[in-house]
Amino acid sequence: MATEWGNNSIGPGQSVGWFFSRSNRTEFLPVLQVMPLSPSFTGGEWALTGGGYPYFNQLGVSTTWSELTDDLQNLVYHLIVQNNSANTIEYAFLEGDLSAGENPVAAPAAGLGSNSNYFLCNCSNILDLNLTIEVTEDIKGSDGFSFQVNCYSPSGVDGIQQYVITMDPQGTLYAAVDNWTYSAGHVHQLINYFPSIGSLPNATLPAGYTLTISLQNDDDGNITGASYNVNDENDHSVASKVIDLLKLDLYQSSNPITSADLSPIVATTVDFVDWANGNQTTLSSGAGVFVFNAKTAMTVRNTEPGCVELDGGTLETSNSIYGQMPAGPSQSMTQSFATSAKASAEIVRRATVMHKLTPGDAAR
Amino acid sequence: MKASVLHDGEGRILAIAKVPNLNAAGSKFTQAGIVPHEGQSLVEVDLSTEDSQRPLLELHETLRVDPTTKTLVKL
Numbered sequence: 001m002a003t004e005w006g007n008n009s010i011g012p013g014q015s016v017g018w019f020f021s022r023s024n025r026t027e028f029l030p031v032l033q034v035m036p037l038s039p040s041f042t043g044g045e046w047a048l049t050g051g052g053y054p055y056f057n058q059l060g061v062s063t064t065w066s067e068l069t070d071d072l073q074n075l076v077y078h079l080i081v082q083n084n085s086a087n088t089i090e091y092a093f094l095e096g097d098l099s100a101g102e103n104p105v106a107a108p109a110a111g112l113g114s115n116s117n118y119f120l121c122n123c124s125n126i127l128d129l130n131l132t133i134e135v136t137e138d139i140k141g142s143d144g145f146s147f148q149v150n151c152y153s154p155s156g157v158d159g160i161q162q163y164v165i166t167m168d169p170q171g172t173l174y175a176a177v178d179n180w181t182y183s184a185g186h187v188h189q190l191i192n193y194f195p196s197i198g199s200l201p202n203a204t205l206p207a208g209y210t211l212t213i214s215l216q217n218d219d220d221g222n223i224t225g226a227s228y229n230v231n232d233e234n235d236h237s238v239a240s241k242v243i244d245l246l247k248l249d250l251y252q253s254s255n256p257i258t259s260a261d262l263s264p265i266v267a268t269t270v271d272f273v274d275w276a277n278g279n280q281t282t283l284s285s286g287a288g289v290f291v292f293n294a295k296t297a298m299t300v301r302n303t304e305p306g307c308v309e310l311d312g313g314t315l316e317t318s319n320s321i322y323g324q325m326p327a328g329p330s331q332s333m334t335q336s337f338a339t340s341a342k343a344s345a346e347i348v349r350r351a352t353v354m355h356k357l358t359p360g361d362a363a364r
Numbered sequence: 365m366k367a368s369v370l371h372d373g374e375g376r377i378l379a380i381a382k383v384p385n386l387n388a389a390g391s392k393f394t395q396a397g398i399v400p401h402e403g404q405s406l407v408e409v410d411l412s413t414e415d416s417q418r419p420l421l422e423l424h425e426t427l428r429v430d431p432t433t434k435t436l437v438k439l
Contacts, residue, residue: 004390006396007382009424015369016379022392030392038421078399082378090420097392117403 004035009090010059010083020077023104024068024324028196030077031096034061040085052260057084072323072338075181093351104324108302108349113321113340114273115314116349119152120298120333121261121267123220123307126151128295131166131270133211137338139286140204143274144169144359146176146317149213151223151265158263159187159309160355163213163226167276171203175228175241176349177248178357182310187353189190190261192360196237197228205286208233215265222262251360266307268298271314272322278315278356286320287338297329304351313351321347365416369407370398371429378404380424386406407434 008015020032046056062080069076073364081087110116119128131149140147146166153159159182166174176194180187200206212229224246230239248257270290274281292298304311323336340346370379379398386393400406407429415423415436427436 003390005384005386005391007384007420009380011376011378014378015401019395019397019399020393021395023394075393088421088424093396095391146391264367272418277411 002031002094004092004094007037007090007092009088011088012083012086012212015078015080015082017078021074024073024075026205029098030062031098032064032077032079033094034059034081035092036089037092038090040083040089041087042085045227046228055082055084057086059083059085059089070338071340072321072336073256084190096250103260103326105300105302105327107324110349111347112324114317114319114349115271115348116347117269117271117322118325118335119267119269119301119304120292121152121301121305121307122296122298122329123266123305124296124321125217125264126266126268126294126296126298127217127221128293129217129268130212130214130293132293133288134291135205135207135209135211135288137207137285137287138204139283139288141274141281141283141286141318142266143279143281145205145281145283145286146273146275146316147211147213148271148273148314148316148357149215150269150271151215151341152267152304152310152312154266154307155264155309156263158190159221160312161223161263161265162314162355162357163215164357165211165213165228165230166357167203167205168275169203171200173198173200173225173230173239174359175243176357177226177243177245178355179209180312180355182312182353185353187310187312187355190256191245191248192251192358193243193248194360195241197241198230200238205230206233209238210235216222216360218259218262222259223262223265224262267305271316273314273316276300276316276357283319283339285339287336290335292333292338294331297331298333299329299335300325300327311352313349313354315354315356317348319346365411367409367411368398368411369429370400370404371403371407371431375429375433377424380420382420403430403437405431409434409436
């Protein structure tokens with residue numbers, strides 16, 4: 001059903017530009033039309049403009065243009081109202097909402113950016129989680145940057161599991177596994193594996209690049225490893241690494257990881273932050289899209305679900321910002337990311353337990 | 365009541381917009397308004413009680429904008 005609102009006038013032969021703004025929600029198809037409230041007292045004839053565009057000598061509207069605001073929070077629609085008649089016309093707007101999507105989930109309390117993003121969860125085992133990062137604008141940070149897939153386990157061995165592609169300030173790329181156990185209110189390092197997988201000529205990740213982090217599960221849903229890929233704009237491999245957790249050693253030990261050290265994940269959150277060491281990076285540019293896929297459906301939440309073992313978060317921060325997402329559940333979801341004009345990380349989540357990504361073991 | 369008045373350089377009214385509280389009107393938009401083109405100017409005016417009750421077409425046809433004071437004056 002359409003909604004009629006406003007009371008406006010437009011003189012004969014005039015064109016008036018309008019804007020209409022609303023929060024950025026997915027799959028919303030705006031339908032805007034003008035409703036004449038007074039006669040034009042003009043015969044209905046039509047003609048062509050010099051450019052061949054047909055028009056009636058009545059009240060009408062142009063096509064609709066749309067704009068996503070720099071902070072990703074709002075969609076602005078633009079159209080021209082035109083009065084081609086010989087008299088002033090009074091009119092209202094008729095607005096239809098052909099939204100096929102869902103309302104977005106409200107942002108987390110700290111905001112949507114830096115180390116504060118939605119949680120994707122199912123409170124069961126998330127299987128075959130795959131994150132693809134499509135870079136649409138060159139990414140450059142004052143202290144490098146990282147894409148962290150921060151995963152949460154139920155009560156078990158691994159409280160927090162981090163799978164990360166990170167680039168240091170010199171342009172070296174790393175694939176990291178940084179897993180933690182939890183006891184007595186603290187996290188303890190279980191795995192810290194940080195091999196270099198390649199480098200770029202400078203510390204900029206060009207637009208058109210695609211990064212993927214894919215997690216593997218065993219029959220019990222435990223995470224057994226991860227594969228990391230960096231492809232350039234022509235889809236040629238720049239760097240890749242497959243990490244089998246059972247081929248690594250425990251942190252600062254020569255004892256190998258065993259299946260008893262593995263755990264499933266029930267929730268995940270992705271952060272676009274500093275490259276490591278709990279620091280903050282200032283992104284001068286960078287934008288793209290996160291594409292999430294999993295064998296199991298996930299739901300979007302703005303708070304950490306109660307089914308995880310601990311309230312944990314990453315210390316690394318940045319001035320990144322994230323777009324809103326519908327609640328799901330779904331096996332496939334997308335989320336935009338971009339760089340805030342702010343020079344510092346204004347969005348910072350403070351979890352009960354914070355963990356730091358520390359460059360560590362590169363052996364094996 | 366407030367109104368947005370679009371006028372040319374000589375104060376001739378080209379359009380008038382009375383945008384209500386969009387949420388209360390049932391719109392899904394949070395903001396709406398006129399974007400002036402080159403050579404056009406937009407002023408926000410407080411309509412007098414008398415003018416608020418007059419038909420919009422009558423306002424459009426009988427008033428103009430004083431470009432100096434940015435107020436509505438009779439033609």
